[in-house]
Each structure stands twice: as C-alpha cells, then as structure tokens.
Amino acid sequence: MSLTGTVAALRGPSASNHDFWEDLRGLIETLHVFSKIDDLAELLHGNELVQAILVDGSGMTVEEFVRLTQDTERLVADRDIPLICLVAVSFDKPEALRPDAILTHPVPADTVTAQIRSLIRLKARRTESDVRLAALKDLGIEPPRPVMPVSGGQIDNRPCLMVVGTRGNFSHIEAVLGSKMQIVAALTADMANLYLSWRSFDMVVLDQDNDAAMDTLVLLRANPTFFDLPIILLTEGLDRETTREAYLTRANDVLTLHSTRADLYLRLTAGIRTRRMERQTQEMLLRSQDALESADGTISAEAFRQYLQHAKASAQRGHEPLTVGRLTIFPLDDVSNAQRPQITLDKSALRIIRRLVRIEDLAMLVDGTGLITVFPGTPRTDCEITINRISAVLRNTLVTLEIGERPLRLDASAKLSAVNTPA
Template structure:
C-alpha cells in the first residue's frame, strides 16, 4: 500500500458511530467534528468547513432509517466544493442502501490506525485525480505517447488464490468487469504488469494471503491499488489490514453487500489508474518540451492560476520553487554549463518530487518545481544541496 503518515488537508470529521482518531496535535480539534446522527435527527445542515473525511458505521443507524439517513446525507456530500474521502463501515450481514458512491466500503473491524492511514492515502489519491484533470484541462490531450501496459485495458478484477470460489467472485462482479485468476502473488504481479487491473481479491489461506499482499505492495506500480483480502478468522483481520489490505472480507457476505464493496473498490481503482496514466503521459510531454526550450509561459501561468484556485478550496497553498543555479550558490560561466546545470536540477527535482507535483523547464524562467505542500519544498531543497555539493561544485 502507498503508505501515508499525514493528512493532505486538515479539517473536521463528519462521523456516524465511528469517529476517526487524530494523527497529531496539528489536526483540527475534536470539538469541530460533526455528528451526522445528531444532524440527521434535527434535519440540520452540516457546517461549511471542508471535512477531512466522512465515516459512517451503518450499524449505528436504526433499522428503517438507513435509507432516509443516506437520502439526507448524500446531497450534503454532493454540495461540498470538492471530493473528500467517504467511508461506509459494514460487515457481511448489513444491508447497504442504494445510490452509495463511497470512496470505500470497509469492514468495521478496521483498526483505528489503519482507518487513519486509509484516509491519508485516499486524500492524496483524490488530489492526484484532480491534478490529472487539471493538467488535461490546461495542457489538453497529449497525442503520440504510448501508455504503459499496466494502465491500459478494460476494467478488470484480479483474483489471487486457490480457494475454488472464482465463480463466486465473478458472479459478484459487474458483468462489464473482466475477472482474471492467478495462482499466487508472483503470477498476479506478472499478469498485472501486462494490462490494467482496478482491484485485487486475495482469496487464500492467511499466511499465503499475507505473502501475496506483500508481493503486490512491493511493486511501486501497484502500491495504491485496492486489495481486498478474504479472512475466515476475525482475529486475523488486523494483521491483513496492517500488511496492506484495503479491506478485509470476513466470513460470509450477502451477495448484494459483497457486490457493493467490490464495485466501490473497482470504481476507486479505475479512477486511480486513469489519473496515473494522465500524470505519466504529461510528465513525458513536459520532458519533451525541454528540447523546444521549455513549456510556454502562457501554459505555465494558466496552470499556476488553475492549480492555486483548486488548492484554495481545501485551504492549501501552492509552493513554487524557481530552480535557478544562483539559489544554490552555483554560477554558470557558459551557456553549455548552464544547460547542464538545468538538466541536473530538473533531474533531481523529478526524482525527489511526487508525480503529482509539476517539474518542468519554462521558457524565460528556467527550471521550476510546483509543489502541493511546504514540506516538499524543504525536502527538495535539502536533496538538491546534498547532490550539488558532491557533483557540480
């Protein structure tokens, strides 16, 4: 799993039954959290502050009120200015209402620390998806770039293991989703490198399941892929979650409930894959612009404005680093030397930054890095100083 240790943006939690734990003293204070059950009983409107996440444990909603509760809640979620992680906690016996577009439907036994980790992961994934949409809007479609095999193909589900329940997983999936089986983790990774998969089900004995999850998570291409692990013993769920399972399916599940959990995972996985593809293609295109003297300044200005406005909705700032040699105590004596330094700075920034950060050469400005948080600027500054100390100087 693409482990995250801090929230991308902070805010109150909207919760029903299960209130997520805080990550640090820097989180929004608990007294700003919104009890959705209390708001629902009063038919009130939640406060306007953007939540860090929305968590609903369906077991805490009275029978007969589940559909009315979600009929009340979903419009309020739809009125938020941007996407936030939305979780429904359940088990195999719960009946889930229609119309849920949850980020994930997860077994309620998920440990507190794993739930917080998932919130951090999904916050970043939502921002990456928005960044991909932003680049498509500003830069347009980018022709002539081949897509990596693990980004291409129709929506698919990978089932790993020899439980003999392959047909059950196929039956629980959307008919439009192709279901492919693999005997073990090694075979799964080989298949996943050849074409796109939007989610994985690990249906194997506990020790094997742990091993298969680790094999998948070790490959950076699949670090953020939704992985559902099947578990017969509830005592093993925490270990599966902590080894990288996005959800753990315990015991028997209603077919409708199981289908909704899988659909939720596949939907999110498909969104992640499309964002990965657009970001990878845009990075290749930006590198190509170097040969033409850099990205046109009007593209860059439009990107800064659009991205800054999008981040402001979440209460975040955009951090622009001008990667000029003099900022790092380096002076180029010839145009050739300057070009070499530019190449070095761009290479370091590209390797150090996240793939949703913009690293490029801009005509008239030189190399720049546009980052989504201040910590990224500090990390990049240190990395550049460290490498240049041993190379250029």
C-alpha cells in the same frame, strides 16, 4: 504523526465502539463526530474546511446505515469531499451506494487515517489535473484524452480483477461481476506475482486460507510496484485478531466467505472505481504536462502564466497553500563546466528532479526564466525540505552532460515564493 485538518463523522447514537473513536481522535487533528446529518450540514455550510467524511454503521440496521449514507452522499454531491463507509453489517440486496472507500469493522483507527490520507492525495492530484487542463483550454491546445477511462468503455479497457486461491469462490465472484470486468484466476502467490508483472490489474481478491492469504499479502506489498494495488481478503471469519492483522499488513478490506453478492459487489466496485480514478489522474497529470511543454521540453512564458493563474485561483478556492520555486543549478566540483549554458545544466538536473517531487508537483523549464517547480497544497516550509532533498541527491549523483564527457555532480539552490498562503 496526526492527520492535520478537519474530518467529520456520522455514527448512530447506539454505537458501542468507543475505543475505536478514542484512538481515532488521537490520530486526527480535528475530528467532529455527529449523530444527526443536520449537524454535519451546519458544519459544511460554515467556514471550516472538511477534508473527509466518515459514516460508521456500528449499532445500525442495514436500512438505517444505507439511508444515512445516501443522505450524506446527497449532502456532499456538489462538494469534492472523500466519503468513507465503515461497515458493520451485511447487505442482503444490492444498494445504490457510491462511497470512495469501504472498510469493514473491526478496523483499526490507523487504517482509517491511512485511507483518509490516500483519498486526500487523490483529491489534490485531481485538482492539479483540472488546473493543467484549464490552462490548456485557455491556450487553445487540445487537451489529452485519457487512455484509461474510469468506467471502462472499450472491451479491452474493462476493469481487470485477479482472484488468488483454490477455495472455489472464483465462480461466485464471476457470477457477481463477470459481465462487467475481466477476471483472471491465479492458484498461488507466485503465479499472482508473475501475472502482475505482465499486465495491470485494478484489484486482487485473496481467496486463500487465512495464513496463506497473509503470506500472499506480505509478498505483494513487498514489491514497490504493487504498493497501492487494492487487495481484499476473503477470510473464514471476521475475528478481531485476523482482521487487525490483515489491515496492518495493508489489506484494503476484509470480507468473510459468507459475504453476500451485494457485499462483494459494493466492495469490489468501490475499490476498482477509486483505483481507476487514480490511474487516470496520474495519466492526465503527465500528459497535460507534456502538452504544456513544446517539442524542446520548455514551456512558453504565456503558457506558464496561464497555468499559474489557474493554480492560484484553485488554491484560493480550496484555502490551500501554493508555493513556486525558481531553481538555480550549478556544477559542484568542476570549475570548467561553470561556463556551460545554463539550459544544459537545467535539463540534466530536471530529469532527476522529476523523480524527487510528487506527481502533482509541476517541474519544467520556462522560456526566458529557467527551471521552475510549483508545489500545490504545500506551504513554503515544507518546500524547503523538498529543495534540501533535491540538493542532496544532486550532490551525490553523477550526471553526464554530453556523451564522452566526464560525469560531474550538480547542486541546486532555490528562491521560493508563497503564491497563496491560507489565513
């Protein structure tokens, strides 16, 4: 499935990776490729909504690539557009670059589109977090403070990096970032898996032979708990076969053993910054929902009105859809339970529904209205698919309404309303 929407890209006029760009055009609905930043500026000032920007360093010197990236960062400084750098050079000295992600050539086109999708999802979650916090502010409710600040803060909140392997590059990595984060060494993949079950890490670096590194990568990605954990491989060389295999096994980036400290610093800080932003955003989404709800697990009609007002304004600014659903929950196979108070059925269903919707979707009980679900950035047709999935799971899940009672199955129907539909 191609990535819907518009992506813009900047590359040098002498770039020779034409096959890569042909593959990318087949994966993105609308891809604008420019060689001049003025052309990008003109696109951004138009009416077309750009979802992400790529800067490709193929065919450029280090100085040209750094200058183009910095010019792009200044251009989008007041816009919330993910920036991804495709690197084909080594940095000999530290550079002041702050992209959302860095990928090393030769990188497959589908890896780039996967990275774009991930950053678009993060942007949607951050927007929804801002909407909830704005509603809390209007209601005079103290907004939650993040336990996981993006840039650390407390000494025990510093980013934490794990280096897996025995090739001796731990001291090299520690020399680059040892004062800025906690670094833990794991000699084997099993040891890494064990450490990851004990605590949260912001990134993993695999300092192993290529075959062993691939095995470790497969092991970690097989655990659903670590599916989004940033992992970087240090390989003996950047040959096309090894690099492609690493990316297809869902490595976040690939570097060589000869990478400079500047290379390591850029890759590690960019990946860790984005990872911590994801973790903070998820935390704020959950805690702000808790703050909107009262002690009995419902949100007042006034609080929901304030929230929906901000959500609609945000959808209109971003030219994105917004759909709201009013769900009716009813017993599927137990007539005697049809007389139960609706609130009992709603609360039992809500626990299941919250596991079936995205973290940026809002699902809660609204006082005087019932079970409401809000789907930011989602057209009504897609919401119908989600409601069908919720109904199917409820019909096949036994729910105990009260202790000692026979479990029963529930079902759901929904009345969906498109609050905002982009033209």
